Amino acid sequence: MTGKVYLVGSGPGGTGLLTQRAADLIEKADVVFYDQLPGEEILATLPERAEKIDCGKFGGKHTLEQHEIENEMVARAKQGKTIVRLKGGDPFLFGRGGEELETLREAGIEVEMVPGVTSALAVPASVGIPVTHRKYASQVTILTGHEDPTKAASALDWKLLARGRGTIVILMGVANLPGIAEALIANGKDAQTPVAVIERGLRKDRRVTTGPLARIGAIAAQAGVKPPAVIVIGDVVRLYDKNRPDLIPYGGK
Incomplete structure (x- = not known):
């Protein structure tokens, strides 16, 4: 059988x-x-x-x-x-x-x-970042930051992504963060768009690194950001408040 x-x-x-x-x-x-x-x-x-x-x-x-x-x-x-x-x-x-x-x-x-709860939604939520918000974003786009290396060309339309007014969430993108930011800015994304990089999202040793799109690659490198991490790009990042003691990992013990 x-x-x-x-x-x-x-x-x-x-x-x-x-x-x-x-x-x-x-x-x-x-x-x-x-x-x-x-x-x-x-x-x-x-x-x-x-x-x-x-x-x-x-x-x-x-x-x-x-x-x-x-x-x-x-x-x-x-x-x-x-x-x-x-x-x-x-x-x-x-x-x-x-x-x-x-x-x-x-x-x-x-x-x-x-099905399982995806980190693309749960990890931003755990630090008080809603991926959609009536004031800031009516759409969310989830990307991989690490495409199949055997592909002849990227399947991502950076021009379309840069024009979008919603939230961009990127998984597996830490290593390519400088290139991602550069591609978005080159295609018209505001260089001052806020970005949050959330490491180890639901663990007690979680860490959040923030900065403008133009500088987030350098800021993340200086901070020693390592995967796994979820990257959130968009105005919803403005809702993150590092001083909120209630925003603690809720997935574990």
Whole structure:
């Protein structure tokens, strides 16, 4: 009998924002393929009896390549195992969940998608930045700051993005932040547009770095900003108040 694979989003960090469905599936899993983004608190809940397979990425180096992850999931599903593929945030937002879904379906494996709370919305909210606001922004655009390096050209329309009056949220963009800012300004974005870079969003050691678009690359470099971080660009950043003691991480213990 063929097993089943669950593509599970673990949310932005900590068990507080892990869905009940995700927690139930983790408890019942025979095999868990996990990344590092779910965080130590969630990874500590993985059942002892389950086989745990690290699919993490460290400094650009993969523990397993994407095709290896997919092949291993197919192989274990064909052994009749119940498999949880555990990803940070939501598996279909820059998490390569769509690619894994295709591979599993082509292999005849039953798949269920379990959405997760995405850091693109939760992390700005945790520091008091709403990505939309009736006064400041009526739209939000979510980008990856790290496109597929094998693509011949970027799929991002910087001219369109620069003209937009809404909020831009960027995931996986720390390394390319200076280039992102330069591309937006070159295409007409106001150089004084406020930017917030939120590191380790739902953890107790969270840090927020702010500055104008023209200088945010240099400011972030001087501050030693490191991933994981969520970048928010737009007037909604003006609502961030670093002096608010109630704005503490709420996803963990």
